[in-house]
Structure formats: structure tokens, C-alpha cells
Amino acid sequence: MPSAVDDYIKQNESRFLEELLELLRIPSVSTLPEHTEDVARAAGFVASALERAGIENVQVIPTANHPLIYGDWLHAPGKPTVLCYGHYDVQPPDPLELWKTPPFEPSIRDGNIYARGSADDKGQMYMHIKAIEALRSTNGGKLPVNVKFLIEGEEEVGGESIAKYVPKNKDRLKADVALVSDTELFADGVPTLCVGLRGLMYLEVEATGPARDLHSGMYGGAAPNAVYGLIQLLAKAKDGDGRILIPGVYDDVAIPDPVEVESWKRLPFSEQEFLRLVGSTELTGEPDQSVLARIWARPTFEVHGIAGGFTGAGAKTVIPAKAVAKVSFRMVPNQNPDRVLAAFKKWVKDNTPKGIQTEVRVLSAAPAILVNPHHPAIDVAAKTFSETLGKPTVFIRGGGSIPIVGEFASELGIPTVLMGFGLPDDGLHSPNEKYRIANYYLGIRTIAHFLERYGEIS
């Protein structure tokens, strides 16, 4: 039977949607300097939304890069405190030409909102705020638990500012559990809690060869080529299947618990459907690992792009003097970013081709995290989620990284409920990213009920 909260949410759906669309129109691309003002505008929008929802002490906190937003409501003595986290920054939208409708002009088609950031993470972060509004509006301005909000604008660029802020503000951020909605349902209609995330180390590898770009006719055959040197180096990082060949990278990899591995086999996972989402002729990766193990419990080495040389229209016969590759490692539990970096640097040094110099730069690094699925907050979350969707909650891992979850564990000593409402085909970081409108409302309801029930167990 629908509660007062459910009724309130139902009655306000169209306004909740409009507010989200307004936020999605702000191109808060954190990695591109030309969008710095847009990112600041998105921060202001979120801060206002928190205030309108009745959150107190709302502050937009300047950082060396993009602002953090803090706010709290602490009038439930004796009740637990939930630290709500989300991010208002988004990935760059390129390649733009592949978007059916512009990335920052949200378009509604077939019950979905198409826009950059719709699922990752504006649409999910905003559910928290609307859940708070619904709870307060139907309960005389009161909340069933104490809440704190910490929302960042650098999640897509490594989250450096929040990583500095958390250790310095442990008292302010003190809580019993963190709540993050930046993940997805394992499959449509399946209540899902994520209890593990891979870490991420993002690097640049720069190769230099000749002192300047050379004419390939005059020097070709005798002069080193920086782009080709980088290609020859990076090609050695993995074998034809996708197994990493860099010595030491697999050394510390934790083997998942057999019980957990067993539970993955019961998930409604179709390799065929996964291949359809990927859209290639076949999958790659370590042949002796299941697909879920490959994306959840195994490290990866990925090359995201190479800049350097000539890539414009037509022909330029140049031997490039310089090339930079963007590469990353996804890391799994027990892997230490410093050790992986040391192994990579040594390997780069040992394998740099003749006539080429290389340099490795770290853009960000965060280890993997694992959450205890038997923690009381996780337990309440699982039960609530089962009720709203009418099915048992499944526990999965995620292949992506939410670096702050590791900080919450190590600095604040609290676990994180990773309760997300995206779908596997939402296209995060891709053209035509979408978020299903029904899941937006489902998320608001589920979060509101989770907070209610969590307030009851104390």
C-alpha cells in the first residue's frame, strides 16, 4: 500500500523531472577548462536545490579545482547519520556527431532522458535531494535519520579535492554509513546492491623521438618515430587475448571468495546480451576468466587514445617528434596503486624502443574497495530494495571506480551503500547517455524508504 511519501512523490513527478532537466542543461564537463564556469553554475544549482529541500548549513566550498557542496540536517537525536554523496560533474560529450540529440539539451524519448550526465550522476545524485524533500514534506519538516550531504564536481577527473577535504573534516563528516547512487541495476527490474568496485589509475605516457617533426621522405628509414615508438611499447602490454604482460601487475590480485563467485553464476547474466551492448563481433579478455570476473575482479590495462603526429583530413608525411597516450589500470582488491605504478614505470623503461625517450605521469590513482554485505545498513537497504521491486536483492560488484568510497572507508571508517538505479544500456561516458524516467522515480521512492527503515533500527 502506498505511503504518504509515495503519494507525495507521485504527485510531484513532473516537477521532479523538470528540475532534473534544468540541471542536465548545464554542461558541467569537469575535465575541460572551457567549462569551468558551467561546473560552478551546476554547483550553485545543486546548493540551491539542497536548501529548497530543507537541508541546512549548505555551503559551496571552493577548492583548487571545482567546488564541493556540503549541507546537513541533524535534528534526529539518537538516530543514525547517513552521509549522502554524489557528483554534479560529467564526462566530455565527444564524439558529438554520434549524439542523436545534443548532449546538453535533454530529450525525452521512449520513457528515457537522453543527456550527458542523466545517469552518471546528476540524475541519480538528484534523487537523494528529492527523497529528502518528500520525507520532510510528509513528516512535518522532520527526517527519520540525520543526514549530511557531500557532493563533488571532480568525480570524472579523479576527485582530488574531495580526497583532500575528507581527511581534514572527519568530525564534520562523521556518519554511520554513506549512501551513493552512482551504479546500476544488474538487469532491468532486479534490485541490486554493489559491494565492490575496481580502483582506477589514470596515466599519461609521453614519448619523444626527433627534436622536431621530420619529413618522412628525407629521414624515413633512419629516424625514430615517436608515435610508432609509443605504439611498439604499448602493444607489448597485453597479449592477443587481453592478458596483461607487464610483470608484477597480477602479483597482489585478490582471488574472490568462492561463495561470491558462486553467487555470480546465479545472476541473470547473458553473455550474448553483454556482447550486444558492446556491439563488437566478439568479446576479448582473459580466456580462463568468466566475463563477470573479467570486468569485476580482474585488473585491466586500457589505452584511451594517442595524441601526436598528423590526424587531420588528407595526408601529411611527417615523422612525429612527440606522442602522448592516455592509459589506465583498473585495479581490484588487494592491489596497491603505488606498486602497480612502480611495475608499470619499470616496464616502460625496460621496453622503450631505440631512439625514444618516455615519461609516465599520474593523473589520478585510487584503489579498489569491497563492502561487507552483512553490515546492518546494507541489510536494510537490501530489504527495502526487495520491497520496492518485489524481488530478492542481488549483490554484485562494479567494474568502474568511485574513488570516494575508498576514502569513506579509510578516513571515516564507514561502509557505503552503493544503491544505484541505472540500467546496463544507459551508455555512461558514451554518446546518447540516457536514464530511464521510471527509474528516477523508483530511486527517489527506494531511497526515501531506506532512510525511513534505517531510522527504525536504532
Added chain:
Amino acid sequence: MPSAVDDYIKQNESRFLEELLELLRIPSVSTLPEHTEDVARAAGFVASALERAGIENVQVIPTANHPLIYGDWLHAPGKPTVLCYGHYDVQPPDPLELWKTPPFEPSIRDGNIYARGSADDKGQMYMHIKAIEALRSTNGGKLPVNVKFLIEGEEEVGGESIAKYVPKNKDRLKADVALVSDTELFADGVPTLCVGLRGLMYLEVEATGPARDLHSGMYGGAAPNAVYGLIQLLAKAKDGDGRILIPGVYDDVAIPDPVEVESWKRLPFSEQEFLRLVGSTELTGEPDQSVLARIWARPTFEVHGIAGGFTGAGAKTVIPAKAVAKVSFRMVPNQNPDRVLAAFKKWVKDNTPKGIQTEVRVLSAAPAILVNPHHPAIDVAAKTFSETLGKPTVFIRGGGSIPIVGEFASELGIPTVLMGFGLPDDGLHSPNEKYRIANYYLGIRTIAHFLERYGEIS
């Protein structure tokens, strides 16, 4: 003792320089569509210059891409006909940030003109026009030989239009010899004729993997990466020294005549100086070949750049769906572009990694050429050149490609005098391309005297 022609050139040096600077100010970058109008403007400039020099029947001939320019002066009955070729288009100037002064605002420093196209080829092509002016002005409007001019605007993009024009206009272009100034002195002060040029085949290799760019957290470990697939493919093309590993590519390579190889050993060549020009820590290439053989008589495979994935500032964790590499083969005498292409296509097919599709596109293809050094015009050119510089002329090859020289041989049945006045450190295709002003005047004098002497032998 200086002749009347020498005096005329001396007296008009500053005007000749000003005219060239004006031409260099036109950014006639043939490969970039946004410069189409500039290329047309450069064509108009050259046509006017020809008319002012007394060349008749000057025509700007429209083509599918950039215009050709034709002109002639045919009033020396019984004398040979020289077909003067040059190009008024230039390479793109990027990377712009490495130019000390803007590429299309010619700057004079230390006796050099710094500008894109100063040496390749505007500065050299324009010498022909000024030599004609000097000859006519000092000889009552007459020339010692018949001349035809054919000047193109697509040399830097494969020369498709001129390659179509020549076979269809054999009568119009009938001549005894072609004259091209698009090469360089072997060393400062050494009169040099080029008697061999490598061919060039410029290709694009496109790799596709996933249907769209994917989130590397969600799919990393199981999804193919188009950029990495292309890297793994291309890395196999050469070994660590630079030897090409693509089966069949070396099959037809002609071994140079031992006499020619012997003569290369007597050239004032310093590997140390060559390394200094390259600016890297060491040279690469086939270890069993001399440096001159590697750049003149051996084929190369070069990767000029890879587009695809993320290469902007900061971090984007994307598994790229698509990647395109610009690659080329330099070919030597006896290699057939069609056979090299077939070998490459087969190799690409056989080595394309799992989950990746590849496609090869040809942007241009022209075979290598060799000129008989004992041809009378080459002989006269060598003698003239020896006189203007006071040293024996050396015969060398060039590693670059001037595709039209092959067309002149096969379609018109004439050899080409490759008499260029650049210097090895001119930086063709590189930032800060330069041309020495003294060599510009030297070129005008030497060409004028070559035409005079060539007129005497008939």
C-alpha cells in the same frame, strides 16, 4: 666574370625577395578544406607572375581539387624545350606552437626566410620564373630555349589532378626535358643533382571494435578497444630496429648499382651531423644498411598519427569504438605500388586482432623513379652547377617523393633535371621551415645559366 644576366639578377634581388615574401604570405595548405580559397589565391599569384615574366598562353586550369597553371614561350625554333615544374601548395603548419614566428608571416633572420613553403616549394618554384625574367630582360625579350610551365597545387596531397592532366595533354606538354627545383644541396655549397626519388603510398587504416565508445570501468577486461587493436596490429609491422616485417614488401626492391653505392661513400656525409638534424639520441633502421641507403634505396613503413579515443586535456575513461591511423610506404625502384598494397592488405587482414574490424584506404600512390645521369640535359646541368658553385657536382638520390617526375618519364618519355637549392636543415614539413636567401639568388642564376647552356648544345 659576371654576365648581363648575373648583373640583372644582382640589381633586382630585393624585388625578387619581396615578390617571394608576398607569395609566402598566402596560406595555400592544400590538404585543409578551409584553405581552398587561399590555394586558389596562390594559383592566381603565380599565373600573374608568369605573365609578367613574359610567359605566354598562361592559363589557370580548374581541376576536381586545386588548379593547375600552364604557360609557355615557344619562339626558339630548333632549340630544345624545357618543361618547368613546381608546386605552389604547402604542408599544414601544425604544430603551430613550435613556430618562432607565424608560418605565413615570413620572417627574415640570419639570412634565411622563415615561412611554410619557403623551401618546399614556393621559394624554389619561383626561381624558375625569375630566371626567365632575367633571361628575357637581358636578351631583347628572347629565351635561349623553348619553355613550358606546369605548376600544381596538389603536390602535398598526392597530385591527383596533374596525374590525370599529363596523359591527356601529351602534345601540349611535349618537351625534351623537365626541370624541377624541389630538392636540396647534399651539403652547404655542394652542387647536387638528384637522380632518384622514392615513391610514396599514403594510406589510412581504420579499426572498429565496439559499436560505441564504452565506459572502461563497466566493460574493461571484456570489450575490444579499437585504438588498442590498431596499436597491436601496427606494432607488428616493424621489428625493434625498423626492419619491415610485412611479408612481400621487400620482394621487388632493386639493389642499387655498386658504382652508385661506391659514390655515396665519397659524399661529405656525417652520420653525426645527420643525427644532430634528427635530434634524437640515436638513429634507427635496418642495421645492415648505411644511413644513405636507408633513406634513399630502402622502403619504409611509417605511422604518421592515430586519431580516435580521448586525447584532450585531463582524463576520459573510454574504450574507443573507432580509430584511424595515417600510414605510408616509401617505395624504391622496381617496387610496384599495387603489389605493396596487396601485401599490406593481406597482412592487415591476417593480423587484425580479435573483435576488431579493419579497412585500408588508399589516399595516394606513386612509384619511385631513377634518372639516367648520362643524359645530355643532366650533363649540362651538372657542368653549369659546378661552375656557379666552383666544385664538382655530386649525384645523389632523395628519400622523398615528387610523383610527377614518374609521370613525366612514363607519359611524356622525358627525364627530369632535379636541381634544387634547399639545405638539409631547411625543416621541410616541420615548424620553422626556412630557405636561405643566398640560395634563392644562387638558384635563379644557376637555372638561367643552365637554360643558356642547354640552348647552346642543340
